[in-house]
Amino acid sequence: MTVSSTRATGGPIGLVAVRQLLRDYVELTKPKVQSLLLLTTVTTMEVAGSPSVSRIALTCAGGYLSAGGAGAVNHYWDRDIDARMRRTASRPIPAGRIAPRAALWFGLCLAALSFLLLATAVNLLAASLALGGFLGYVGVYTIWLKRRSPQNIVIGGAAGAVPPLVGWAAARGSLSWTALYLFAIVFYWTPPHFWALSLLMKDEYAKVGVPMMPVVRGERETRRQILLYTLLLYATSQLPFCAGAFGGIYLVASVLLGLTFLAGAVVLYRRPERRVALRLYLFSMLYLALLFAAMVLDAKL
Secondary structure, eight states, X not given: OXXXXXXXXXXXXXXXXXXXXXXXXXXXXXXXXXXXXXXXXXXXXXXXXXXXXXXXXXXXXXXXXXXXXXXXXXXXHTHHHHTTSTTTTTSTTTTTSSOHHHHHHHHHHHHHHHHHHHHHHTOHHHHHHHHHHHHIIIIIXXXXXXXXXXXXXXXXXXXGGOHHHHHHHHHHSSOOHHHHHHHHHHHHHHHHHHHHHHHHTHHHHHHHTOOOHHHHTOHHHHHHHHHHHHHHHHHHHTHHHHTTSSOHHHHHHHHHHHHHHHHHHHHHHHOOOHHHHHHHHHHXXXXXXXXHHHHHHHHHO
């Protein structure tokens, strides 16, 4: 069969195009970022109680739709700078595979579906919190702060700390101090995690005029801020134990993981090397995953 006949009959070439389109729309939802958000949601639900598998699945679906919608709107808003950065130039919008307006409507529809799903199948509090996370990421971080302030990831990063609140609300129908402690842990984890990455991407951000910490304040100040926020993270991670929410398993895990994270931040402060920043960035993801897993072990055992 010739290439032309394959096109005419809607065969393999048409199927490849559909698959590429689906992949592009999935990419708009930033699935790699979603993995940690969903992990904190599921583990928080297990800590809060013993929710059914269906409730966990519905909560995760609603959370994915909300965060995915925010990611799609972020792709739409940042399409101009994405086209000028090597790391993002191949994204669906700057590469011309998806129209900007289509991506915007896709993101808004996902957010609406998220609220509808969570409000009807879970509860209104979880739906409202997820919507708040969407509005925070889109309105506060993407539109307001990202291109205006080096504190963008600190203030706007609160949106990324919402999943534990959504998970707790989904399991309990209310919030508690424990839920707020988990929110605070993710909140203080975000700056050292993201700034370690921004050290690697400094030249790219500088080229497009995005005032990330290393661009505006310099690499040394960024490394100092990473160390300070890691200290704050360590202190915050001890609050759940001090308040009696968790026991010995969590205490041991939080101390060991926290000291390891802190040691990595100290090394980065003393040794301004790309490989050290990369190692800290990768460990930060492992840290959050293991810390929340320790919460579940402590709560269940």
